[in-house]
Amino acid sequence: MKVSLRNVGLVVLGLLVLAAAAAWWTYNYEYVEREVILRPRGEASYNPLYALKLALQADGVQARSRQRLQLDDMPPGPRDTVLVLSDPRTLPVEDVERLLDWVRAGGHLLVRTPPLERGEATRAGELFDALRLRPLATGDCMRLAPPARAGGERGDDSKKATGAAFAFCSGTRFTMLGVEPLHAWGDLDNGYAYARLAHGAGTVDVVADFDFLTNASLEHPAFSALARQLLQPGWKRGTVHLVYAANMPSLWRLLLERAWMAWLPALLALVAWLWMRTQRFGPRLPSPEPARRALLEHVQASGEHLWRYGRASALYAAVREVFMARLRRRDPLAAALDGRAQVEAIARRTGASPADIEQALQTPRPNDGADFRQRIARLLQLRQQL
The missing domain is CATH 3.40.50 (Rossmann fold)
Structure with a gap:
């Protein structure tokens, strides 16, 4: 295999450069010893x-x-x-x-x-x-x-x-x-x-x-x-x-002096998170009232809604049906009658006057709140007396 003279010259030139660099480094630099005081262990x-x-x-x-x-x-x-x-x-x-x-x-x-x-x-x-x-x-x-x-002379005061x-x-x-x-x-x-x-x-x-x-x-x-x-x-x-006494500082002092690189960024991050979560400044708003599910409140709200929209007759019909249901259980014969005969049968059983019973069994006048409350109250009273 033929070797090119040009390649040989490049190799020789590279070796000469490396040798010159090594010689320069050796001439200008020297190894020295230096004592480094380490922390006690x-x-x-x-x-x-x-x-x-x-x-x-x-x-x-x-x-x-x-x-x-x-x-x-x-x-x-x-x-x-x-x-x-x-x-x-x-x-x-x-x-x-x-x-x-x-x-x-x-x-x-x-x-x-x-x-x-x-x-x-x-x-x-x-x-x-x-x-x-x-x-x-x-x-x-x-x-x-x-x-x-040893010779009785003092040491050199100039040296520490x-x-x-x-x-x-x-x-x-x-x-x-x-x-x-x-x-x-x-x-x-x-x-x-x-x-x-x-x-x-x-x-x-x-x-x-x-x-x-x-x-x-x-x-x-x-x-x-x-x-x-x-x-x-x-x-x-x-x-x-x-x-000797092992006077170790407290944990809080060590954290304050040595661990500030950790707790200070964490504290800043916590402050930034609280700032982001804050919606507004000012007095604390009262807590909203919890949802309530009382049955009587729902019934009252439904009744007020029907009365507001002119459905008082539906409310009266529901109360009258409750009264008639108990009358059928307690006195089926009176419940089977109709008209004046039924009124007299209810009067004999409850002791109320026929006029009051007849008035209570009639539908109240529209938009008359006093008459509506009076008939409803009378029906509930008669229901208790059955």
Whole structure:
């Protein structure tokens, strides 16, 4: 098979173009690595102390985390450490008493101050009343210096990872009523942001807030060093129990903040449908009366219709026929008579005067309503007397 030189030239030219494009791409572009921070998944998405637990376990410290205190199911040992992240006012009185008894036996408890409610009138709670502490108004932030390096030098303040950090910015300061702390951070005028109190054979650490121990903040070396100092009394002597509160927002708040893309169009569609279905504006119209099927109303309406169109004789004839039907059942002999004899026979049976009976058996005058009603009423009366 012969191959055309023209086709071979086109193939070679195409290969050269592809090679040139590949060489240009390789020369101008290079592979680089880029870190992308993903959203936390699993326990890290709902446990704010998850990073602290992993850090403690990496240092050889036994650490456990749970949502509730659960003293009955998992009681702490005499050398353990318990960190309560949630508001201490939510602890029941029984749990507060058991925690304080455990601290007197040698335990180490870490708690935070409750958030402010009405300035300095914030309710302290059972635990703070027992420790003789009172919350104060929020104070200023405290600057944490970066930890010293091996050579005794401070880290570079120009770098965010090793620079100074600020803690207790949103926490509630507190004051102590006749209590001498082992260590404290603050003063009487502005309140204390941290204090370590001796309670029996154990200690209680009170901190303005635990924001520096959460997953996002623990990466800072200054916060890590502060966490290490807080956990020093029970370091590697027992288990560290990290008790956090799963503060899930309400369903309505989640729908309002996260699902507005669904409910807002649905609400607009509902409003548009109601607008289309609205016939007019103004006061509400009364409901129509339901259809009525009473037999007497139909009879009355039929009688009024016949009377209006001059058919009163038909109405009288119907009533007279009803009277004569009963007369045939009660007195066949009187019903078979005719004329004056029949009138006298009915008078003897009913006790009425012959004149009244004779008048009632005669057809009423046309267009005389009074005479018509009188004859009809007399016939009905005589029918009852038969």
